Every structure is written in C-alpha cells, then in structure tokens.
C-alpha cells in the first residue's frame with residue numbers, strides 16, 4: 001500500500017492489518033485524513049486495541065451517514081484522536097439497510113453513549129449492549145429517522161405535536 | 171363645559187379606558203423568551219445604549235406572573251414550543267406577543283423538520299420584527315407598535 005502516512009500511523013496500520021487481517025476491508029486517505037473500513041463484528045476489539053495500545057484515548061465523534069444504496073446502506077464513522085501523538089484516525093463500518101445494528105463501543109469510551117444515541121435518533125442504527133438506547137433530540141414517540149435520505153426536509157406534517165392554541169379559559 | 175366646571179379647579183376628567191391604556195402602555199414588562207442568537211440583540215435592547223427603560227419596559231421579569239409582553243427571540247423547535255406555550259398561558263391577561271426575527275416569525279433559514287415554521291402556529295402574535303438578527307431599535311419599534319395598539323384598545327366594556 002502506498003499511502004503517505006506518518007511513521008506513527010503507518011505503524012498502527014501495519015500492526016492492525018497483521019492482527020485483524022480478515023477484519024480490515026479498506027484503508028485509504030481522503031482530504032488528508034486516514035480512513036479504515038472494518039467489519040462491523042470486530043469494531044469493539046479494534047477500538048479496544050487502538051485505545052489501549054496506540055493511545056487513541058479520545059473519541060471525538062461518532063457519525064452516521066446514509067449512503068442510499070441498496071446494500072450496506074448505512075455507515076457509522078468513528079473519529080479517533082490521539083492527543084499525545086497528534087494523530088487522527090477514522091474508522092468506518094457499513095451496515096445493512098434492514099435492521100442496521102452494530103456493537104456499542106461505550107465499554108471502550110464512555111463518551112460514545114450520547115454519540116451513539118444521536119446516530120440512533122437520526123438514522124435508526126441500533127447499538128448492541130448500549131446502556132441507554134433512547135432518542136436524544138426527537139420526541140420519544142417520534143416514528144421516523146430524520147436524516148435518512150427519504151425523509152422530507154420539512155418533516156412529515158402532524159408527526160410532531162404542537163401545543164394547543166385554544167386559550168385557557170376557566 | 172360638562173362636569174369639569176362643576177368640580178372646580180384641580181380636576182380633569184377622562185375615560186377610564188384612556189387611563190388604563192395609558193398606564194398599561196407605559197409599563198409593558200417583557201417576558202424575555204430568549205431561544206437563540208436574537209436573544210443577544212434583545213439584551214442590547216434592554217441595555218443602556220438602546221434603553222428600553224425609556225418606554226417603561228426595563229423590567230425583564232423572567233417570570234410569567236408579572237409580565238405583559240412576551241418577546242419570542244430566536245427559533246422555536248417543536249420540543250420547546252410546549253414550554254413556551256405553558257409560560258404564555260401562565261402570563262396574566264391582558265398580554266401581548268412579539269415574534270422577534272425571521273426565525274420566530276417564519277422559521278427563517280431553519281426550514282427543517284425540527285423547527286416550528288413561525289411561532290404564530292401556537293401563539294397569538296401582535297407584532298412581527300423582520301431581520302436576521304433584527305437590530306435592537308427594530309425591537310424598540312415593535313414595542314412602540316404594541317404601545318400604540320394598547321392605547322387604542324377598549325378595555326372596559328359597557329354592561330348593556
């Protein structure tokens with residue numbers, strides 16, 4: 001592979017591909033950052049390894065995207081930072097359209113809790129073993145996932161209740 | 171000339187409507203409902219430079235019990251709308267409402283599923299302020315409009 005990686009990241013990537021040879025699907029650079037796509041089943045192991053061995057102690061974000069393809073439609077992106085080595089690494093998993101599920105990484109980084117709830121709220125991706133899998137922005141009884149591509153920008157009329165505007169008269 | 175001549179010096183007569191409207195219009199205490207960036211302009215409106223105190227509106231109450239004018243400053247999302255409506259319902263009558271800025275009036279640039287497209291969907295708005303953000307003097311103008319409105323109101327009804 002001819003990626004221009006820093007010495008440190010090259011080491012990380014080499015070690016990872018040795019250790020998880022069948023879990024790493026793709027490694028590439030884009031806009032100056034390094035992306036690794038992995039098998040969803042191994043995400044927790046890989047995250048643990050990255051945190052414990054390579055000092056990626058800071059999980060900056062977890063994002064979802066809707067690739068809008070018929071197979072492996074949803075993508076979850078983990079944005080990892082090593083403050084000591086000044087490195088940033090993105091992990092990605094692709095999930096099926098029907099019932100997208102991946103293991104939660106809350107046991108590795110506690111901050112994953114809210115990030116994963118956000119991905120759940122917006123895309124309907126569920127995270128196994130998550131301690132508190134609830135919506136975080138939208139009302140509890142909301143039936144849709146707003147950042148899925150088929151969801152209309154202005155929402156579905158009547159899907160969220162407005163307060164009654166009849167004046168309170170005793 | 172009417173009753174004044176009978177009362178002698180030191181009296182003048184007026185309609186009770188004019189008296190209450192005069193009192194109300196010069197003591198319109200705002201209920202600041204600061205939700206987003208517009209709230210910063212609303213603070214300037216109360217501050218020394220723009221000085222809403224000139225209009226008797228310096229007393230930002232932060233409590234619905236004693237306020238007359240609700241200033242909805244900023245975009246309203248669906249979850250927040252219930253809290254706003256509750257505070258509005260807790261304000262004593264008579265009360266007035268200003269929708270401050272493009273967002274509170276129409277949803278503004280937040281044309282999306284989470285934001286109510288105008289707080290008049292659930293509140294009776296008396297004055298809309300355009301702009302994003304509107305300058306504090308635009309808010310003063312809305313306040314003066316509401317004062318005009320109060321002065322021309324008929325608050326006392328004849329029992330017929």
Ligand code: SF4
Nearest residue numbers: 207208271273302303
């Ligand atoms: S109108 Fe503009 S300044 Fe006011 S809340 Fe909306 S975006 Fe912010």
